[in-house]
Amino acid sequence: MAIKADLAGPENPRRRDYLQYAAVSVAAVGAGVVVFPLVNSMNPSADVLAQSSTEVDLSKIEPGQAIKTSFRKQPLFVRNLTPKEIAEADAVPVSALRDPQTLEQRTAKGHTNWLITLGVCTHLGCVPLGAGEGENRGPFGGYFCPCHGSAYDTAGRIRQGPAPKNLEVPKYNINGAIAVVG
């Protein structure tokens, strides 16, 4: 009888507690193992990630011109800056910026004239104007978001309005006249 009482039962509450904790812990780990794939299934799927690289032909973009293309189904702005626009961007003291970055940090080495950014306003994701022919480029000559009035300069940096960050620069390489984004 004494041996039986040792195994489990109200006479030996610590043993019973241990069994209870162990069982609940195993169940919790099991639940976590099941929840993980459910949550992870909502991350971008392989086919979405597969579209993650885009090639842009730079030879057809004149200085001062910009084109709007698409990268990962988001708008991508590719802009050939004029020397004047480069000078304007370089003239701004970096410390005065909301998101301090120089034009050099935002462009590829030796290709300071190619400003390649996502066309997604960092406020709430609208497409800023300024990449299309004749569109309003805003007070700083870069891009202007019509939704809530964020203005970007010629380096795609936020200068005015509610957006917190500069237009995002994706990873890219320039090989000759081709830019490979992604």
Add this chain to the structure above:
Amino acid sequence: MSFPWAKHYEPKNPVMQWVDSRLPLPRFVYNAVGAGYPVPRNLNYWWNFGVLAGVALVCQLITGIVLAMHFHSSAAGAFDSVNVGIMRDVNAGWFLRFAHANGASMFFVVIYIHMFRGLYYGSYKAPREMVWLLGVVIFLLLMATAFMGYVLPWGQMSFWGAQVITGFFSAIPVVGDWVRVWLLGGYAPDDAALNRFFSLHYLLPFVIAGAVILHIWALHIPGSSNPTGVEVKGEQDTVPFHPYYTAKDGLGVVVFLILFSVLIFFAPDYLGHPDNYIPANPLSTPAHIVPEWYFWPFYAILRAFTADFILPAKLWGVLAMFGSILLLFFLPWLDKSPVRSGSYRPMYKVAFWVLVADVLVLGYCGGSPAEPLYVILSQIAAAYYFAHFLIIVPIISHLETPKPLPGSITEAVLAKTGA
């Protein structure tokens, strides 16, 4: 729980007796919305809106389930399945679609009146705090459901609404961008987002229905409040829900359905936005993005923050917008006045109507373009909104001298009729 004088369910039909003794579902209904639920005898028409919200939910469920049978949930097919398939080819599809789209508006009209009724008559106060808290939960679920439903036709406003609203989550420090990509299942709204929104848009109404059952359950513990705010003292203060309030609510349902029909048949697109008849274009943002009218006051609060102050302006806007609703969870403890009804609270009554005007101003600003005048108006109105709940209401509950309350509901009723 109910009052001791509540009528008991005594089925005469042998079939009902047989059912009731095995599964007391008829008894449950009888006690919930039948003659077994005693209700204060003095409820006015503002008390119709709870039942009307239930009617609106049922309308949305029925039209929605049928619409889902005709909807293609893919970025390539959604727009045409709604605007060509449902609107032109499906028999009576146009009716179902307009009834569902305008049903959402009717639902919000009813819910907002129901909430302001609760604010005026102090329905959120002890012992009915849980009814109020569950009501706020239902309101949040309703907003999420309505937002995801608006994305499904995949027009320009659908797409950019999804882009902007999921953009709120990217304001969260550190993990924000990851959260947004996870919510969308991609880097911009696309098939993955559309499909999960469709799935959740179908699921959430049933979650709402469950929350509504809890809401009514919590209401039936203390019983309904009433325009005097004085608790029921005896049998003479109440009448059975059926037939008295089924009849009174029935009249409200008729008026509701008339207004609903006027919208569906004579002005089906009045509350919509023409841009949503343009298929979604990820490369072009409409010049003026606005959500549906029922989100305008909150959208105005979101846009009211234009300058960084410790935190980025964007994060402030998002926090304030969610905060303006989460604040309602604390209302039962912010308003310390023991008097419930605004009718007996001269100062609170004024503050209440100023709040109504304030929310209307916010709504107007939220529907207008982000021009300086509207932004400044939104900032003032948003500041007042928070001040109402956090400063004005708590202070009033200390300063105010309420008018004398009637001795009982019956006394108030008899005084009014001069008997």
